[in-house]
Amino acid sequence: MPEALNLADDRRADRRKEALELLDTLEREMPFPGAPRIGLTGAPGAGKSTLLDALVRELRPKGETLAIVAVDPSSRTTGGALLGDRVRVRSGASDPGVFIRSMAARDQLGGLAESAWAAVAILAAAFDRVFVETVGVGQSESDVAALVDTLVYVATPGTGDALQFMKAGILEYPDVFVVNKADLGAAATRTASELRSSVSLGDRGTSPSEAAVILTSASAGEGIDELVSAMDAHRQRLIDGDALRERRWRGREIQLLGALERRYGAFGIERLGGRRALRERVRKDDSVSAFALLARLGLEIEEALGKSR
Amino acid sequence: MTAPENARRDRPWMFRTYSGHSSARASNELYRTNLSKGQTGLSVAFDLPTQTGYDSDHPLARGEVGKVGVPISHIDDMTALFKELPLEKMNTSMTINANAAWLLALYVATAERTGADPKKLQGTTQNDIVKEYLSRGTYIFPPEASLKLIGDIVAYTVDSIPRWNPTNICSYHLQEAGATPVQEIAYALATAISVLDQVRSRGDVPEAAIPRIVGRISFFLNSGIRFVEEICKVRAMAELWDEITLERYGVQDAKLRRFRYGVQVNSLGLTEAQPENNVIRIVLEALGVTLSKKARCRALQLPAWNEALGLPRPWDQQWSLRIQQILAFESDLLEHEDIFDGSRVVEEKTEELKREARRELDVVLEMGGTVAAIENAYMKQRLVESQTARARAIENGDITVVGVNAYTNAEPSPLMDGGQSILKVDESAEREQIERLVEFRSKRNRADVESAVQNLEDVLRNGGNVMPASIRAAHAGVTTGEWADVLRGLYGEFRAPTGVVATEGTGGSQATTDTRDRVHRLADTLGRPLKILVGKPGLDGHSNGAEQIAVKARDVGMEVVYDGIRLEPGEIAASARDEGVHLVGLSILSGSHSVLVIDVLDRLRELGLGNLPVVVGGIIPEEDADKLCQAGVRRVYTPKDFDLTRIMSDIVDVVEETSPAP
Ligand code: B12
Ligand SMILES: Nc1nc2c(ncn2[C@@H]2O[C@H](COP(=O)(O)OP(=O)(O)OP(=O)(O)O)[C@@H](O)[C@H]2O)c(=O)[nH]1
Ligand SMILES: [Mg+2]
Numbered sequence: 004m005p006e007a008l009n010l011a012d013d014r015r016a017d018r019r020k021e022a023l024e025l026l027d028t029l030e031r032e033m034p035f036p037g038a039p040r041i042g043l044t045g046a047p048g049a050g051k052s053t054l055l056d057a058l059v060r061e062l063r064p065k066g067e068t069l070a071i072v073a074v075d076p077s078s079r080t081t082g083g084a085l086l087g088d089r090v091r092v093r094s095g096a097s098d099p100g101v102f103i104r105s106m107a108a109r110d111q112l113g114g115l116a117e118s119a120w121a122a123v124a125i126l127a128a129a130f131d132r133v134f135v136e137t138v139g140v141g142q143s144e145s146d147v148a149a150l151v152d153t154l155v156y157v158a159t160p161g162t163g164d165a166l167q168f169m170k171a172g173i174l175e176y177p178d179v180f181v182v183n184k185a186d187l188g189a190a191a192t193r194t195a196s197e198l199r200s201s202v203s204l205g206d207r208g209t210s211p212s213e214a215a216v217i218l219t220s221a222s223a224g225e226g227i228d229e230l231v232s233a234m235d236a237h238r239q240r241l242i243d244g245d246a247l248r249e250r251r252w253r254g255r256e257i258q259l260l261g262a263l264e265r266r267y268g269a270f271g272i273e274r275l276g277g278r279r280a281l282r283e284r285v286r287k288d289d290s291v292s293a294f295a296l297l298a299r300l301g302l303e304i305e306e307a308l309g310k311s312r
Numbered sequence: 313m314t315a316p317e318n319a320r321r322d323r324p325w326m327f328r329t330y331s332g333h334s335s336a337r338a339s340n341e342l343y344r345t346n347l348s349k350g351q352t353g354l355s356v357a358f359d360l361p362t363q364t365g366y367d368s369d370h371p372l373a374r375g376e377v378g379k380v381g382v383p384i385s386h387i388d389d390m391t392a393l394f395k396e397l398p399l400e401k402m403n404t405s406m407t408i409n410a411n412a413a414w415l416l417a418l419y420v421a422t423a424e425r426t427g428a429d430p431k432k433l434q435g436t437t438q439n440d441i442v443k444e445y446l447s448r449g450t451y452i453f454p455p456e457a458s459l460k461l462i463g464d465i466v467a468y469t470v471d472s473i474p475r476w477n478p479t480n481i482c483s484y485h486l487q488e489a490g491a492t493p494v495q496e497i498a499y500a501l502a503t504a505i506s507v508l509d510q511v512r513s514r515g516d517v518p519e520a521a522i523p524r525i526v527g528r529i530s531f532f533l534n535s536g537i538r539f540v541e542e543i544c545k546v547r548a549m550a551e552l553w554d555e556i557t558l559e560r561y562g563v564q565d566a567k568l569r570r571f572r573y574g575v576q577v578n579s580l581g582l583t584e585a586q587p588e589n590n591v592i593r594i595v596l597e598a599l600g601v602t603l604s605k606k607a608r609c610r611a612l613q614l615p616a617w618n619e620a621l622g623l624p625r626p627w628d629q630q631w632s633l634r635i636q637q638i639l640a641f642e643s644d645l646l647e648h649e650d651i652f653d654g655s656r657v658v659e660e661k662t663e664e665l666k667r668e669a670r671r672e673l674d675v676v677l678e679m680g681g682t683v684a685a686i687e688n689a690y691m692k693q694r695l696v697e698s699q700t701a702r703a704r705a706i707e708n709g710d711i712t713v714v715g716v717n718a719y720t721n722a723e724p725s726p727l728m729d730g731g732q733s734i735l736k737v738d739e740s741a742e743r744e745q746i747e748r749l750v751e752f753r754s755k756r757n758r759a760d761v762e763s764a765v766q767n768l769e770d771v772l773r774n775g776g777n778v779m780p781a782s783i784r785a786a787h788a789g790v791t792t793g794e795w796a797d798v799l800r801g802l803y804g805e806f807r808a809p810t811g812v813v814a815t816e817g818t819g820g821s822q823a824t825t826d827t828r829d830r831v832h833r834l835a836d837t838l839g840r841p842l843k844i845l846v847g848k849p850g851l852d853g854h855s856n857g858a859e860q861i862a863v864k865a866r867d868v869g870m871e872v873v874y875d876g877i878r879l880e881p882g883e884i885a886a887s888a889r890d891e892g893v894h895l896v897g898l899s900i901l902s903g904s905h906s907v908l909v910i911d912v913l914d915r916l917r918e919l920g921l922g923n924l925p926v927v928v929g930g931i932i933p934e935e936d937a938d939k940l941c942q943a944g945v946r947r948v949y950t951p952k953d954f955d956l957t958r959i960m961s962d963i964v965d966v967v968e969e970t971s972p973a974p
Contacts (some may be wrong), residue, residue, distance in 0.1 A: 009892040015837035048688055075813075079830060083866035085813050087591075089887060090875030093807065096883050100762065105891055107841070107871045118840075222454075 004129060008104055011121035013292055026121055028092045029128045030292035036247050038127040042147040044139035045157030048185040052091030052159060053221035054230075057267045059094045059101055061227045062132065064109050068100040069127035072119055073136040074142065084108070088136060102130065109138075115146045117265070120258050121294070123150055144176040149257035152247060153237045155179045155230070158198065161190030166197065178214060180236045182231060185218040192218070242311040252286070259285050262297055267304045274307035277302065321647055324640035325602065326611035328405060329629045331578065332357040334741040336392035339382040343397065345626065348668040351633055353403040354435075356393070357381035357413070360851035360902060364452040364878075365411045365796025368745045372880070375907030376851050377740035380623070381407075385749050386791045392427060399428040399745070401549040402436035405574070407482075410452040412439035413465055413518050414795045419709075420473070424787075436477040436530065436574070439465055443482045444502040445686045445808040446695060447489035449877050451852020452796060455683040457803035461778055463510040467517050468779035470525050476528040479507055480574065482657065483549075486578045489533035489856060490699025493665055495544040496534065498672035499550060499682075499691055504529055506682040506878070508561060511597060526557050527568035531740060535600040536578040537593055542600035544572070544661040545653065546607035552666055553956035554969065569964035572613035575601045581857075582619040584951040586715030586722050590617045595635055602639060604658075605650040612636055617727065620951045622931060623904065624735030690786070692811030696859050703860050707955055708821055708906070714956055720737055731934050738902075749791070756789030764788035769798050810855070810876040812862050823957045825869060830964050831869040838971060843871040844963070845893040847884040849912055852902035853877050857929055861897060864956040881908060885915035894967050905940065925970045929953075 010022045043051045055071055062069060073088035084107030095101025102127075109116040115137060126133045137147050139156065148154045156177035180202065182195040200214045215233040219226035241247040260282060265273055274282050281300070288296055314408045329346055343354055359381040361373035367385050368377045372679040384390055393705040396400075399422070401491040408415040416437050420430045441458035451458065462479055469476040483491070483500035491499070511517055511525060531549070535542045540656055550571035557569040577597035582590040594614050601609040616628035623948050624632075641646055652658045676685045685691045705711040712718045727733060771781040784797060835841045846862045848855065855877050862874040873891050888896050896916070901910055909928055916924055926938055929949035937948040953959055 004888050005892050009840070015839040018839055070746060076873075078866065081867050082832065083870045084871045085862060085866045086873045086891075087810055087813060087873060087875060089873065089891075090879075097886070098361070105873055107843070210349060261484075 004102060004105075004125070007125050008118075008122050011046050011125060012118040022121070023294055027292040028292040029124055030294065033124075033128060036238075036242060037076055038132055038139055039150040039153065040123055040127060040133045040135070040233070041234055042135045042137065042151035042154040043157055044137050044144055044147050044154065044177075045136055045181075045183075046159055046162070049157040049159045050221045051157050054181070054183060054219065054227075055134055055136060056092045057219075057224050057227045058134070058231070059092060059098075060224065061231060063095070063098065063100060066135050067131040068102075068129075069134065070096070070102045070130035071095075071104070071134045071136065072126065073103065073105045074108050074119055074138075075105065076138055077109050078206075081196050082109075087148065102126065115150060117258075117262050120150060122261075122295075132309050145257070148176040148262070149254035152241065152250065153178045153234050155234065157181045157183050157193055160184055160187050160194040179230070179233045180216040181219050181226075182216065183221050186220040186223055187228060196232070208222075212264045215267060228249060256285050258284060259293055259297055263300060266301065268309070269303045271308060274304050276289055286296045314383075319853075321936075322605070323606075323815065324636075324646060324866075325436060325609050326353040327351050327353040327372075327575075327633060327636045327640075328353045328574075328613040329408070329633060330355045330357050331629060332393075333380070333735065333737055334360075334382070334946050335745055336377040336382055336384065336389045337395075338741075340393050340395050340397070342620060342626065346629070346633070347397075349630060349633060350933060353611055354397075354406060355405045356407065358408055359383045360450070360853075362415075362792055363408060364408070364851050365414075365452050365792060365800070366851075367791050367793030368742065368749050368762040370793055372851060375742075375904035376902065377745050379418075379737055379903045383745050384415065384792060386416065386789060387421050387425070387753055387786050388420055388748075390415075390422045390593060393780070394419075394422060398402075399423045399426065400432040402435070404433075405438075406436065407438045409441050409444050409448070409450055410439040410458065410461075411437055411792065411796055411799075413778045413782050414786075414792060415462055416465060416469075416476075418785045420783050421786035424783075430473055431475050434473070434720050436480050436534065436539060437465060439448070439479040440482045440483065440503060440507075440532075440763055442499075442506065442682045442686065443485045443511060444853075445806075446499070446692055447485040447855075448482075449808075449855060450851075451806060451808060453799060453803040455686050456805040457799075459510045459683065461799075462507055463514055464515075464554055464778045466507065466511050466525055466528070467514065468777055470517075470521055470528065472779075477528055477572075479533045480530050481525055482532040484532045484534040484576055484803070485579060486695065487536060489695045490580075490697075490702055491505075491695055492698050493541060494668040494672055495691075495694060495698060497545060497549050497552065497665065497669035498676065500531060500533075500936060501549070501556060501669070501673055502676040502682050502685070504531075504553075505556065505560065505677070522561055523568050525561040526561050526563045526567075529575075530610070531571065531573035533573050533575050533601065535575055535597045536576055537581050539596050539600035539603075540658075541661065542597070543604050543607060543637070543664075544658055545666055546571075546601060547604065547652075547658070547662045548669060549573075550607055550664040551662070552669065561773075572610055574613075575609040576613045577601070577615065579615045581713070582615060582617075583713060584620040585616055585715050586725060587621060587649075587722065588725050588727055589715050590615075590619060593630070594632065595639075598635060598639060602645060604652050606649065606653070607650075607772060614691065618733055620931070625733075625735045628633065630925040643651070679830045686808065689809035689811050689814075692809055693719045693814040696811040696863070697814070699856055699860060700863055703864075704820075704955075713954075716952070717924050734933065750871055752789070753791070761790055764790055765794060765798060768795070778873060781856065782836055809864075809877060810859065810874060812859050819944065821957065823961075827957055827964065828868045830961065834964055834967065841869070841871050842895075842964070842967060843873070843891065843893045843897045845870065845873040845884070845888050845891060846899065847875070847879060847912070848877045848895045848899050849879055849881045850900065850904050851878055852864070852903065852904065854899070854901035854930070857897040858903065860897065861929065861959070862957060864960055868957070868960045870960075881911035882915050884912055885919055885921070888916065889919050889921055893924075894971065895963060896924060896926045897963070898926065898928045899930050900928065900932075903931065905932055906936055909940055909945060910943055923970065925966050927966060929959075 076085050077084040086105035089103045154177045179196050185191040202214050217229050360376045362384050366373050368383050423430050466478040469478040481504045483496040486496050553571040554569045557563040563569050611748045614632035616624035616632050679685045740865040846858050862872050863874045929948040
């Protein structure tokens with residue numbers, strides 16, 4: 004498993020080809036809907052990793068195997084990153100049924116490394132459930148949302164980060180809201196009711212009343228079963244409403260376009276007729292896996308760029 | 313020269329030497345020798361398994377038993393430690409924290425067993441857990457539970473052992489972790505406030521006892537090489553303490569508001585290079601806490617000249633004891649009133665420190681006090697920042713450290729004695745201690761032990777005071793590990809935040825930029841950015857080095873997995889595999905490198921990672937370094953490698969050497 008992730012992260016041409024083959028096979032052979040993919044996002048210190056630890060303790064005894072991708076921001080000036088989440092999920096330390104991989108967000112503003120996308124694909128093929136932890140800074144929510152089936156937003160009571168979050172107008176992304184550190188008392192209940200009221204006000208694009216707001220105490224292990232039920236219920240609703248396929252398909256589109264844009268810039272995208280045309284192609288083309296398509300489109304852009312020079 | 317006939321001399325402070333090693337018996341002998349040389353108080357160093365609540369035969373204790381202190385697993389060990397020492401007359405300071413209640417219980421039980429009156433016991437349990445999360449690293453339980461345990465000891469001793477200092481609020485360790493004087497003052501006072509607030513909020517302490525309790529709170533300070541500033545720091549702290557105890561706790565009796573403190577002078581600044589210079593540093597630092605009568609310490613312990621090399625031998629400690637004796641008895645230090653009274657410079661500096669410390673104290677209090685500021689990592693992050701600033705200043709020469717970054721051309725030191733200049737703990741100490749423990753266990757009354765353990769659990773579950781039940785357990789023959797297991801079961805275990813994430817070391821020198829370029833170029837060869845794991849195996853809590861390495865590695869563009877202190881070798885190896893790192897860097901300062909590094913190498917090999925390069929840093933004597941390299945370690949770094957950028961560039965070399973050509 005670790006080698007597969009190393010491979011998927013490798014930018015050398017020969018290794019890239021190998022990785023492509025692997026990812027291509029994985030995607031084509033993956034049964035639908037496969038392992039649930041769940042994102043956890045929220046301000047630094049909200050308790051995302053501690054929640055994951057509690058989730059490990061909740062889900063492992065039931066026999067589920069779990070994979071966690073923990074993404075931390077990279078320094079914009081140096082490119083370096085400090086990855087310190089795994090130790091917070093210590094319950095899985097000596098358990099082969101729990102796999103944790105830390106990743107740096109690399110060149111994207113608080114966003115996700117391209118390799119996180121590949122990592123999720125790889126891990127979903129081998130584990131019963133995949134979690135992705137990212138620091139929420141406002142812009143990254145849409146990135147994670149594109150990567151997962153269910154996005155959980157973790158709020159810290161009393162810090163105002165939930166309020167800011169609502170103001171930023173990104174309330175539409177999360178499918179489940181968690182107010183963690185419920186053991187802190189009144190502040191937690193207050194934050195929860197603030198969230199509840201704005202969620203039910205219908206600021207969200209998708210079915211407002213369905214988004215759950217759950218109080219948890221990750222450190223005391225409280226509310227975790229409810230959180231699991233809420234995540235599972237959300238996904239079940241997607242499956243029942245035949246919406247999961249559409250969600251994954253949109254996610255694929257966002258990932259692909261994002262990756263091309265990062266590699267070749269707006270200028271590169273123009274070579275293939277601009278964003279809209281490209282999106283159309285991506286949306287329609289289901290002949291190959293997303294990864295193969297990315298490679299193919301990349302080549303086309305490179306060729307076009309070569310000609311135009 | 314003799315003192316004038318009629319000069320009135322103040323009583324000197326208490327002379328202590330922080331010591332203990334191998335076994336209770338060996339340490340007892342050492343204490344008696346030390347006392348015979350004119351030491352006036354005892355200061356017990358426990359080994360790391362004892363400090364973290366493990367019996368000597370616990371797997372985590374491997375390689376650590378009797379190393380950096382004395383192993384105490386049960387009442388017979390404690391009795392042997394104080395054999396023939398008159399407990400009613402001794403003043404004993406115990407550096408024990410997470411399980412302070414347990415070691416105090418063993419001490420009380422030993423007194424009772426040997427016919428001494430517990431009411432007459434005098435001494436100190438360090439018992440400050442806040443600074444364990446921030447610096448010292450021997451915490452076990454979560455902050456809230458820890459604070460309750462501190463409160464238990466305070467509430468118990470106030471009537472039962474009235475001359476005991478139940479908690480010694482420490483700023484010493486904060487400075488060793490990089491704290492500025494302002495941070496030292498603010499965080500220590502914040503800690504004292506959280507302890508007193510805990511005590512005040514519990515039901516079992518009458519309001520009327522609060523002033524007496526305030527009067528029993530003592531402090532443990534550091535004194536660094538900037539000794540003029542240190543004098544002002546102590547004065548500032550004393551004045552702020554007077555204010556706080558009056559205003560916040562309503563203590564009217566000025567005597568009970570007095571700032572009582574002991575000191576160990578700075579060790580962080582003691583160097584491996586030209587180690588003889590350390591003696592001069594130690595003397596100057598001692599002046600910082602003795603010169604000003606108003607701000608003079610109650611007790612003093614000095615490190616030794618070979619601090620950065622390893623554990624001191626009796627002779628090394630004796631030399632430091634002599635410093636104290638010469639200061640107190642030969643010089644005229646103790647003959648004068650406060651020589652700084654009326655000094656404008658001292659007053660202004662003191663006021664400035666007070667002002668800034670008050671501001672920082674308010675930040676912590678507004679956050680909700682020390683518990684909140686530990687959990688959200690605020691204080692730890694500030695300390696790592698300060699330490700990073702210090703490391704950088706040494707690296708680019710803004711701070712002069714003689715023998716390290718200046719005046720490095722020197723004669724070989726005759727003190728070095730071919731590398732034999734430190735204490736070597738006998739390898740058989742661990743085995744013998746375990747044999748004694750196994751025998752002790754087989755001889756005790758099982759039923760008594762079980763009922764004492766059950767009683768302890770019941771009492772704590774109902775929120776009762778830990779002390780009486782622990783004393784009963786001590787008599788019954790419960791062991792250190794068993795006691796701690798009960799509490800671990802009830803309270804859970806805690807991992808403190810590492811504090812490294814927030815520190816962004818910007819820009820840097822040309823060398824830093826060059827190294828960053830190398831790191832970025834290496835990513836092309838490797839196919840992905842250079843990713844390393846910085847690991848701290850074993851019970852060692854020394855985190856400064858690992859933190860600085862982690863921060864610097866990030867600043868030169870590496871992706872760094874750093875998960876804090878006290879990890880098991882198997883855990884580190886598994887992380888290295890799962891994270892797909894290119895290199896593992898281990899940091900060990902507690903002296904257990906031989907066992908732990910080999911263990912990590914074995915685990916890596918078991919996982920098929922025998923080729924993954926491993927480097928090691930810490931207090932590693934040269935001959936051990938050679939052995940580690942023979943076992944497969946690529947590089948060994950010690951304190952003399954102060955240039956972090958150079959270390960980084962070296963790490964790039966190692967990865968280049970070992971990674972297969974593209
Ligand atoms: C500061 C300090 C402390 C602080 C630690 C604060 C903290 N959070 O780190 C405090 C006061 C808490 C402390 C406590 C103790 N200490 Co202490 N401490 C020191 C001291 C003075 C300096 C260490 C330090 O931080 N240096 C600064 C850092 C930056 O340097 P460094 O770690 O050496 O790292 C450099 C290199 O070694 C290398 N490096 C280190 N790690 C790594 C890792 C990698 C990957 C790489 C590439 C390089 C690298 O690069 C760094 C850059 O220069 C040393 C003596 C000395 N002067 O060295 C004693 C010392 C390490 N402590 C010692 C002892 C015994 C203790 C205690 C165990 C005492 C006791 N019985 O309770 C306690 C308990 C601590 C615990 N939980 O384990 C002994 C160890 C003896 C031995 N090895 O045989 C020493 C040597 C003192 C002595 N002579 O007795 N200590
Ligand atoms: N009181 C309380 N503290 C909690 C709870 N959950 C987490 N914490 C604490 O909050 C701090 C941060 O927790 P993490 O799990 O590291 O938070 P995170 O969101 O993963 O943080 P980043 O990865 O840095 O973004 C830690 O000190 C935890 O112990 C909770 O339910 N109650
Ligand atoms: Mg986290």
